[in-house]
Amino acid sequence: MVRVRFAPSPTGYVHVGSLRTALYCYLFARRHSGVNILRIEDTDRTRYVEGAVENLLRTMEWAGIGFDEGPIEGGACGPYVQSERTELYREHANQLIANGHAYVCFCTPERLDTVRKSQQAAGIPPMYDRHCRNLSKEEVDSRVAAGEPHVVRLRVPIGEMVRFHDMIRDDVEFDSRTIDDQVLLKSDGFPTYHLANIVDDHYMQVTHVIRGEEWLSSTPKHVLLYQAFGWEPPKFAHLPLLLNADRSKLSKRQGDVAVEDYRDKGYLPQALINFVALLGWNPSATEEIFSMDELIRQFDLERVNKAGAVFNREKLDWMNGEYIRKMTPEELLPLVRPLLEKRNFVASDEYVCSVIKLMQERVRTLWDFVDFASYFYITPDFTTADEKYKSKHWTPQAKEHLGALLPKLESLETWNHDSIEAAVREYAEANGMGAGKLIHPIRLAVTGRGMGPGLFELLAVLGKQECVTRIQHALTSLA
RNA sequence: GGCGCGUUCAUCUAGCGGCUAGGAUACCGCCCUCUCAAGGCGGGUACACGGGUUCGAUUCCCGUACGCGCUACCA
Numbered sequence: 001m002v003r004v005r006f007a008p009s010p011t012g013y014v015h016v017g018s019l020r021t022a023l024y025c026y027l028f029a030r031r032h033s034g035v036n037i038l039r040i041e042d043t044d045r046t047r048y049v050e051g052a053v054e055n056l057l058r059t060m061e062w063a064g065i066g067f068d069e070g071p072i073e074g075g076a077c078g079p080y081v082q083s084e085r086t087e088l089y090r091e092h093a094n095q096l097i098a099n100g101h102a103y104v105c106f107c108t109p110e111r112l113d114t115v116r117k118s119q120q121a122a123g124i125p126p127m128y129d130r131h132c133r134n135l136s137k138e139e140v141d142s143r144v145a146a147g148e149p150h151v152v153r154l155r156v157p158i159g160e161m162v163r164f165h166d167m168i169r170d171d172v173e174f175d176s177r178t179i180d181d182q183v184l185l186k187s188d189g190f191p192t193y194h195l196a197n198i199v200d201d202h203y204m205q206v207t208h209v210i211r212g213e214e215w216l217s218s219t220p221k222h223v224l225l226y227q228a229f230g231w232e233p234p235k236f237a238h239l240p241l242l243l244n245a246d247r248s249k250l251s252k253r254q255g256d257v258a259v260e261d262y263r264d265k266g267y268l269p270q271a272l273i274n275f276v277a278l279l280g281w282n283p284s285a286t287e288e289i290f291s292m293d294e295l296i297r298q299f300d301l302e303r304v305n306k307a308g309a310v311f312n313r314e315k316l317d318w319m320n321g322e323y324i325r326k327m328t329p330e331e332l333l334p335l336v337r338p339l340l341e342k343r344n345f346v347a348s349d350e351y352v353c354s355v356i357k358l359m360q361e362r363v364r365t366l367w368d369f370v371d372f373a374s375y376f377y378i379t380p381d382f383t384t385a386d387e388k389y390k391s392k393h394w395t396p397q398a399k400e401h402l403g404a405l406l407p408k409l410e411s412l413e414t415w416n417h418d419s420i421e422a423a424v425r426e427y428a429e430a431n432g433m434g435a436g437k438l439i440h441p442i443r444l445a446v447t448g449r450g451m452g453p454g455l456f457e458l459l460a461v462l463g464k465q466e467c468v469t470r471i472q473h474a475l476t477s478l479a
Numbered sequence: 480g481g482c483g484c485g486u487u488c489a490u491c492u493a494g495c496g497g498c499u500a501g502g503a504u505a506c507c508g509c510c511c512u513c514u515c516a517a518g519g520c521g522g523g524u525a526c527a528c529g530g531g532u533u534c535g536a537u538u539c540c541c542g543u544a545c546g547c548g549c550u551a552c553c554a
Contacts, residue, residue, distance in 0.1 A: 009554045044553055109552070116551090125481045126550065151552055169484070178482050178550090186552040193554050217483055217549035240485080247546060275491090278503095282492055286502050305485095305492080308547065312490045315504040325517075362516035372515090389514075424513095439513040451515035 002034025003207045006067075007197070009041045010052035013258035014059045016311065017212060017242040017250055020276045024239065025210050026065045027277070027299035037204060038070030040081040041197070043190045053081075059259050063269050064292055069204075077204040082196050089191035092199050092229070093152045093184050101228035102184055104140045105132040105153045127180045128153070152185035154194075154224065162220040167208075167237040168304050174220040182221050194218065198225040201234055210237045210301070213308075214249070237301050240280045241308040250311055262316075266339070266366030271320040279309040289322060321364040329356040336369045343370055345377035354461045358453035372452070376462065379470060380448025382478060389450030393440035399475060401431065402441050406471055415464040421456040445474035 006022040029036035069075030096102035116126045160176040184195040216238045226233040242250040250257055262272050274290055283298040333353055355376045359369050405427050412419055428435040439455050446467055459467050
């Protein structure tokens with residue numbers, strides 16, 4: 001039975017790299033009919049953020065990533081929040097002290113800092129100097145009894161090669177002399193990631209550890225911990241990093257990294273999931289659009305790439321447009337509606353649907369339905385007009401013809417795409433001119449822009465009275 | 480500095496000893512056309528470098544260079 005876990009630290013938002021890790025866990029679990037576990041790694045009290053867990057849960061739900069066990073779902077291996085399991089970690093730290101694989105350290109942060117600085121100055125690798133590694137049991141007991149602050153450190157064996165197999169990177173090995181005597185239990189009684197992670201993965205019976213490559217370097221410590229406990233380690237799969245355009249680790253400073261940012265900017269969860277799934281993994285390379293079900297069916301950890309992948313916003317934009325085009329106006333309506341409300345744009349469902357229908361082919365995000373189509377809701381102020389388009393089409397002759405055409409439009413009995421087109425083309429033909437000489441000025445007068453849906457359908461949606469008023473207004477006020 | 484991981488078009492990638500090195504995004508051109516899109520067609524750009532192994536290397540091995548990650552009582 002495959003059991004995987006997504007183990008985020010609740011820092012307030014969900015990084016898109018975490019989203020991909022969560023997605024791969026989910027896909028792998030589903031693909032193998034296994035169990036997907038959510039575990040909250042909140043052992044750093046200094047980084048506690050109010051509401052972060054709730055936000056995480058909401059974001060995962062938005063993305064369509066479900067869990068079988070977790071803080072909400074429950075399960076046989078709970079609790080699924082590390083801050084509620086501290087007793088377990090303390091017991092296990094003591095167990096390691098008892099069997100000699102860990103030791104108590106009384107070094108102060110100040111001393112560690114001093115040691116580190118002198119090591120750096122001397123050009124040697126900064127590592128704990130193992131000052132407390134061989135304290136006598138009597139000394140340790142009395143200092144602990146006296147209430148002296150202390151941590152528990154892993155007693156890393158000397159002169160040993162630590163090897164493990166990674167599903168993505170194959171065999172990796174580290175010389176134990178390059179591995180630090182890692183702190184396992186902090187002086188505040190909370191465990192570090194390393195201890196909590198191993199203890200939890202063991203008791204939660206996790207079979208595959210899927211996480212970012214930034215963890216590869218600490219995996220030997222984890223392997224050593226499994227050995228110290230006498231436990232069977234899980235299989236490891238270290239995912240390639242998501243990168244900024246300059247190929248550094250994807251970070252806040254260089255743009256949006258939070259899943260919530262993309263949601264708020266009008267990206268669909270299906271598109272973001274599809275896009276992020278293909279960053280570091282690819283089932284065939286001839287198809288690009290995959291539903292969650294298709295991803296599940298095809299996902300294969302062994303096919304995950306080794307090299308990092310640049311998060312390429314342009315491709316996401318394209319993909320989001322693809323998904324928008326696949327939806328119906330009715331499906332889009334509830335997604336666009338709240339955005340219109342944010343702009344105080346008021347209109348009936350029917351009206352908004354017809355606008356969506358016209359705009360669907362030319363948007364990439366949900367916000368484009370609002371920003372590129374504002375003239376459907378408010379009269380244009382012409383500040384968004386394309387100057388080139390305006391100077392080319394808003395000529396004295398054009399205005400003259402518009403003035404002459406206006407009564408004909410006004411007198412139309414039925415106002416729809418065909419009747420409007422007939423009237424416009426009739427006028428153009430009667431005056432020996434191309435219809436474009438009318439179409440462009442009308443577009444400018446009515447929308448204030450040089451781009452948008454086909455003119456006749458646009459006018460039909462807008463309604464006769466509104467169009468007439470706008471043309472009149474433009475004729476008198478637009479220079 | 481040490482350790483680790485990586486390196487195919489600008490970007491995401493296919494390739495698992497023999498290919499005119501394929502697809503997608505972006506870009507450019509043409510078609511369609513009332514604009515912008517969408518759609519169709521076409522185009523340019525890549526195997527980091529140097530050694531091996533082999534009849535033959537993008538593919539296997541070793542170096543070099545470059546990039547990235549880790550190097551906390553953070554995860």
